[in-house]
Amino acid sequence: xxxxxxxxxxxxxxxxxxxxxxxxxDYPLDLSHEEMRGLxxxxxxVRRIDTEAVALQRVGELGLWASLLGQEAAxxxxxxxxxxxxxxxxxxxxxxxxxxxGVDHKxxxxxYRGVTNGGWDPAEHGFHxxxxxxxxxxxxxxxxxxxxxxxxxxxxxxxxVITYFGDGAxxxxxxxxxxxxxxxxxxxxxxxxxxxxxxxxEPLERQSRVPIYRRAAGFGFPGVRxxxxxxxxxLAVTRSALxxxxxxxxxxxxxxxTYRMGAHTTNDDPTRYRVSAELEEWRLKDPxxxxxxxxxxxxxxxxxxxxxxxxxxxxxxESVRRDCRELPEPDPLDIFHEVYAEPHVHIDRQRAEFADYxxxxxxxxxxxxx
Amino acid sequence: MGSNLTIGKAINAGLRRAMETDPKVLVMGxxxxxxxxxxxxxxxxxxxxxxxxxxxxxxxxxxxxxxAIGLALRGxxxxxxxxxxxxFFPATNQTFTQLAKMRARxxxxxxxxxxxxxxxxxxxxxxxxxxxxxxxxxxxxxGLRVVTVANAVDAYWMIQQxxxxxxxxxxxxxxxxxxxxxDVDTAAAVDSATPMGAARVARPGADATLLAYGPMVKTALQxxxxxxxxxxxxxxxxxxSPVDYDTVCASVRRTGRLVIAHEAPLSHxxxxxxxxxxxxxxxxxxEAPVVRVGGFDTPYPPSRLEEHxxxxxxxxxxxxxxxxxx
Ligand SMILES: Cc1ncc(C[n+]2csc(CCOP(=O)(O)OP(=O)(O)O)c2C)c(N)n1
Numbered sequence: 001x002x003x004x005x006x007x008x009x010x011x012x013x014x015x016x017x018x019x020x021x022x023x024x025x026d027y028p029l030d031l032s033h034e035e036m037r038g039l040x041x042x043x044x045x046v047r048r049i050d051t052e053a054v055a056l057q058r059v060g061e062l063g064l065w066a067s068l069l070g071q072e073a074a075x076x077x078x079x080x081x082x083x084x085x086x087x088x089x090x091x092x093x094x095x096x097x098x099x100x101x102g103v104d105h106k107x108x109x110x111x112y113r114g115v116t117n118g119g120w121d122p123a124e125h126g127f128h129x130x131x132x133x134x135x136x137x138x139x140x141x142x143x144x145x146x147x148x149x150x151x152x153x154x155x156x157x158x159x160x161v162i163t164y165f166g167d168g169a170x171x172x173x174x175x176x177x178x179x180x181x182x183x184x185x186x187x188x189x190x191x192x193x194x195x196x197x198x199x200x201x202e203p204l205e206r207q208s209r210v211p212i213y214r215r216a217a218g219f220g221f222p223g224v225r226x227x228x229x230x231x232x233x234x235l236a237v238t239r240s241a242l243x244x245x246x247x248x249x250x251x252x253x254x255x256x257x258t259y260r261m262g263a264h265t266t267n268d269d270p271t272r273y274r275v276s277a278e279l280e281e282w283r284l285k286d287p288x289x290x291x292x293x294x295x296x297x298x299x300x301x302x303x304x305x306x307x308x309x310x311x312x313x314x315x316x317x318e319s320v321r322r323d324c325r326e327l328p329e330p331d332p333l334d335i336f337h338e339v340y341a342e343p344h345v346h347i348d349r350q351r352a353e354f355a356d357y358x359x360x361x362x363x364x365x366x367x368x369x370x
Numbered sequence: 371m372g373s374n375l376t377i378g379k380a381i382n383a384g385l386r387r388a389m390e391t392d393p394k395v396l397v398m399g400x401x402x403x404x405x406x407x408x409x410x411x412x413x414x415x416x417x418x419x420x421x422x423x424x425x426x427x428x429x430x431x432x433x434x435x436x437x438a439i440g441l442a443l444r445g446x447x448x449x450x451x452x453x454x455x456x457x458f459f460p461a462t463n464q465t466f467t468q469l470a471k472m473r474a475r476x477x478x479x480x481x482x483x484x485x486x487x488x489x490x491x492x493x494x495x496x497x498x499x500x501x502x503x504x505x506x507x508x509x510x511x512x513g514l515r516v517v518t519v520a521n522a523v524d525a526y527w528m529i530q531q532x533x534x535x536x537x538x539x540x541x542x543x544x545x546x547x548x549x550x551x552x553d554v555d556t557a558a559a560v561d562s563a564t565p566m567g568a569a570r571v572a573r574p575g576a577d578a579t580l581l582a583y584g585p586m587v588k589t590a591l592q593x594x595x596x597x598x599x600x601x602x603x604x605x606x607x608x609x610x611s612p613v614d615y616d617t618v619c620a621s622v623r624r625t626g627r628l629v630i631a632h633e634a635p636l637s638h639x640x641x642x643x644x645x646x647x648x649x650x651x652x653x654x655x656x657e658a659p660v661v662r663v664g665g666f667d668t669p670y671p672p673s674r675l676e677e678h679x680x681x682x683x684x685x686x687x688x689x690x691x692x693x694x695x696x
Contacts, residue, residue: 063495063673092497114673117498132499133457134429171428173460199429201405207428273404332678335671346637346667354666354678357688 010213011225011257014232017285019293027236033300039231040295041309042076043288046096048313049105052320053095053112057266061324063114066093070229070261073287074194075164076100077234078256081242082126082162085153089128089141089163093194097164101127105316109324116330135172138163138191142178145187145245154188160246161189162238168199170215171207179219179253188245190238191216191253194228196260201273216253228258229287259285332358373556378548380522381411381487383556384529385449389419395533396441398425399434399451399487407451409489409548431461438484439469447483447533454545455490456499462507469538470513481536485529490518491585491633492680493546495673502670503634508540509611509643516611517566518542520587522552524570524608527563535566542610544585567609569617575603578627578693581618581644583607586631586681593631593686600694610640618644619651626657627693631686636664658696663689 014022014029021029031039050068057065068075075096082088082100090097095108107119111130122128131137141163153159169175170193182189193212197204208215216223224241226233234256241252259282263270295301336351375383389395397412397419403426406413416424427434431452438448452458458465465486472480492501508516515537519525525543532539564570573591577600582590587606594602605621607613622628628648630641645660663681671679681689 064497111672112497114495114497114676117669117672132497133459135460168429171430171433173430173432199400200408201401201403202426202429206426267408272406330672330675332675335666335668335675335679339668350636350666350668357685 008225008257011227012233012237013227013230014236015230015290015294017229017290019290019297021232021294024236027233027240029232029236031232031235036291036295036300037305039076039080039235040288040291040301041312042080042096042099043072043231043291044309044313045316046072046076046099047288048317049099049108049320050095052317053109054262054266056109056321056324057112062109062112062266064265064267065112066265067260067262068093068095070259070282070287071194071196072096073231073291074228074234074256074258077231078162078192078238078254081235081238083242084126085159086242087126087128087141087144087159087161089137089144089161090130091134091137091164091166091169092130092132093166094130094164098127101125103127105320106323106327109320110327113324113327115327135165135169135174138165138169138175138178139181141189142182142185142187145182145189146185148188149185154246154248156247158246159188160242161187162192162242163189164192164194166199167193167195167197167204167207167212168202169193170212179216179251182251183219183221186248186250188248189251190241190245191251192238193253193255194258195255196258198260198264198274200264200268211255213253213255221251221253223253223255225255225257228256229285229290231287231291372553374551375522375526375554376549376551377519377522377525377544378409378411380525380552380554381529381543382413382415383554384526385412385415386418387556388449388530388533389415389423392447392533394445395447395449396423396425397449397451398427398438400427400429400453402426402451408453409545411487411543411548412451431457431459432464435461435464435469435484435486439464439472439482442482442484443480447485449485449487449533452486452488454500455488455502455504458486458488458504465514466511470511473537474513482538483533483536484538485532486538486540487529487543488540489543489545489548491544491546492670492676493585495676498670498672501673501676503632503665505540505542505610506634506639509640513538514611515539515567515609516542517609518544518584519608520544520547520572520582520584520606521550523554524564526554526556527560528566528608530560531563531566534560542584547585547588550588567612567614569608569614570606571603571617571621572606573602573604575601575625577601577625578629578690579603579605579618579621579625580629580631580686580690581605581607582631583610583640584633586633589681589683589686590631592683593690596683597687597690600690602690607640607644613644613647615647615651619648622648622652623655626655628656628660629663629686629689629693630660631663631681631689633665633680635667636662637667639664658693661689661693
């Protein structure tokens with residue numbers, strides 16, 4: 001498959017890699033200059049969190065990190081298309097969407113440091129917990145959307161749901177079942193696939209023989225492909241799909257055509273399976289560089305603004321490093337916390353026994369050791 | 371020819387030998403090709419045996435096991451890699467309703483020589499669903515054989531025995547022990563190895579039997595070493611279904627005490643099953659109730675707490691103390 005995105009006539013692109021604006025009849029871009037600057041700020045800060053987190057993993061402060069490098073525009077564009085009463089069901093790499101939903105970087109760090117398996121209140125942010133098991137969240141999103149229908153929370157001011165997953169996830173039964181459930185129920189859900197070309201070491205050809213967005217047709221709803229490195233396209237297309245959903249017109253599959261610039265996670269070694277020429281080609285499509293080019297050429301962003309964002313990124317980087325190191329260690333008895341809503345004798349007994357066991361060390365310590 | 375191999379490399383060498391011996395042996399799973407698997411257990415096989423025998427599958431576990439069933443029905447011997455314990459679950463239906471039962475349903479006319487390799491257990495500081503010990507689900511399902519290894523020698527031989535078995539075999543690999551080394555005689559004849567269904571006395575002793583399997587065998591051996599007051603026999607169970615009760619009960623009859631240690635949640639686990647059976651068979655030889663040490667009945671905790679969740683040397687010794695305190 002060709003990965004030269006802008007040669008694909010079906011690819012929706014509003015901002016070229018050179019930073020030029022293109023009109024699209026179906027996706028008008030009505031953004032104020034203020035909003036455009038806001039998107040730039042989002043992209044820069046989200047990348048900064050990511051860069052710092054990778055560095056923190058390298059020095060052993062995080063157990064793992066799944067980098068979003070290269071995918072900032074897909075995430076920020078779609079994330080900014082959401083309204084506060086919408087709900088998102090993410091995967092594990094969606095830090096840019098988390099940012100848009102007001103989830104503090106501390107919560108993401110806590111998860112990847114191994115302090116918690118959750119980290120935030122999904123209802124408070126309209127952003128569900130990260131999902132590690134591939135594809136499972138697509139069904140949760142669809143079910144949640146079916147709930148919205150039953151609540152009558154549809155219409156112009158209604159709610160919609162978005163779920164994020166990768167190209168690899170489209171191979172899972174769960175994802176395909178979600179497509180079908182959403183279609184037959186006409187559920188208000190947007191499936192947002194970040195096709196970053198790789199599922200760990202497996203290229204797209206090992207997952208799909210048709211372009212991913214075209215799969216939607218087989219289930220009976222629209223599929224669109226957008227330039228995933230173009231924050232404007234991501235915003236405009238997602239906004240339209242969400243509106244379509246909340247007005248009762250059913251699901252859409254969006255394929256954001258992008259590229260994972262880093263390793264799959266900090267555990268992965270991509271040099272074993274991919275060539276650097278590919279990386280170089282995608283570097284020319286960098287989402288931040290193209291928005292920077294556009295904003296400066298059009299005089300939308302001046303030196304003062306850019307410097308301001310730079311300073312903010314520095315400050316954020318510093319707090320990411322500090323906050324990570326200052327995350328409190330969990331209490332050993334947290335292991336038993338909230339496993340059940342109601343009392344459970346196994347847990348109660350094991351918690352009590354384990355508390356005694358831990359206390360025995362303290363006593364032994366007081367007496368001079370075992 | 372002796373080779374000093376890690377458990378991971380020993381499985382790799384065993385797979386290679388099985389593939390050389392029988393052209394029907396296939397390796398399949400996510401990232402098993404060029405990458406050699408996320409733990410590199412299939413490293414080099416794709417290069418030497420090609421993409422038709424080392425199959426990078428789409429990211430779908432139900433698909434891996436479902437198509438392995440079909441390949442087996444057509445005469446192949448697929449060895450499926452499930453990337454991590456927690457990612458097996460999308461394939462439960464294919465495994466439990468189909469793979470396990472099809473032979474019995476056909477009155478023995480079909481055989482399903484499928485191996486499921488599953489890296490399992492905790493202790494590597496991973497995020498959730500990468501550290502679980504789901505072995506009891508498998509052992510509870512009739513029609514599956516379930517084994518696990520604790521050292522490189524067993525790793526090398528048992529993977530080959532699993533592949534030549536005409537039954538579906540679930541082969542659990544103790545991921546936190548992948549890098550443990552041992553000398554393996556890779557040139558010996560296959561039938562010289564201990565059968566995969568047998569338990570093994572890993573360390574003889576007289577006062578108590580400490581039974582463990584997979585990743586906990588090393589901890590059990592350390593505990594036996596550390597307890598200078600008693601002579602502890604360590605039994606490595608190796609096969610979780612069926613269990614070799616002859617070996618286990620013979621040991622308990624000699625020592626009179628049994629402590630069982632595993633990482634999996636305690637309730638309804640392998641330890642519970644072994645404790646019940648040993649109580650039935652060796653009741654009059656027991657000096658104390660069977661003691662179990664295990665993980666808690668909770669989800670596997672975030673990695674900063676796993677040292678508390680996993681039974682460590684102290685928790686195992688505490689269990690041994692309880693057996694002697696009775
Ligand atoms: C059910 C399941 N199987 C395997 C894995 C291991 N795994 C984690 S990420 C990944 C690749 C995912 O690729 P893709 O869906 O394209 O998303 P990306 O990571 O590229 O964003 C795999 C195989 C998993 N998390 N869940």
